[in-house]
């Protein structure tokens with residue numbers, strides 16, 4: 226079974242992670258633009274980051290047989306810096322048209338400030354203009370309120386709900402997200418928030434429609450193999466193979482191909498690996514024997 230991890234920050238991960246993910250069946254990833262652990266102080270840092278997401282990182286994934294797509298945005302945390310917001314929103318339209326960009330994200334609320342709301346709103350409008358989906362991050366503190374406010378904002382802007390993925394759901398927020406018509410993402414973390422067993426229970430209770438899971442792995446304590454691990458937990462719990470496949474493959478393809486930037490037939494064919502390839506003269510290898518083939 227092919228798997229899709231539709232929220233993983235590969236820039237923060239190693240080639241060992243890529244190799245392990247490919248071996249576990251992960252054939253495609255979405256890398257949302259996010260914050261880097263400390264605030265950036267120049268708009269140019271965002272531009273270089275966007276360039277790496279559509280360039281080097283995409284190449285690096287392909288070197289391990291994984292298709293890489295991204296969503297671009299100014300994230301909620303850094304949306305609190307007015308100078309950055311203006312500069313990043315000015316350059317974003319150009320980058321939203323690049324190959325491999327399938328949406329706007331992650332956007333949303335962190336501390337639920339007016340500045341975050343302004344950037345959130347403007348980026349949803351931008352997604353509509355570029356015919357893209359949006360990936361909405363929900364806050365870790367006061368998640369219920371943050372989710373309600375996110376759904377209100379989407380409704381007030383009349384943005385189509387079938388183009389919205391509300392992420393990092395839990396037992397408390399999932400029912401309202403499903404009722405809204407938006408897609409519901411779940412980030413499976415080690416020892417906190419949502420885990421494999423709780424995810425199994427949610428699937429048994431709510432079914433598979435519009436349900437998506439991801440690892441949200443980044444530079445923090447996280448695990449890029451959480452999608453395959455959760456698929457295994459579902460299998461052990463007796464969830465039918467067809468339902469597991471819907472969650473880990475069909476649903477992300479269906480959602481992220483909405484804007485026509487992700488081609489299902491390309492994803493379904495095996496990715497050819499040729500580690501002799503270079504990206505702007507650079508290789509992922511350090512003198513090792515290149516792997517060539519499937």
Ligand SMILES: [Zn+2]
Nearest residue numbers: 257259331441
């Ligand atoms: Zn994230």
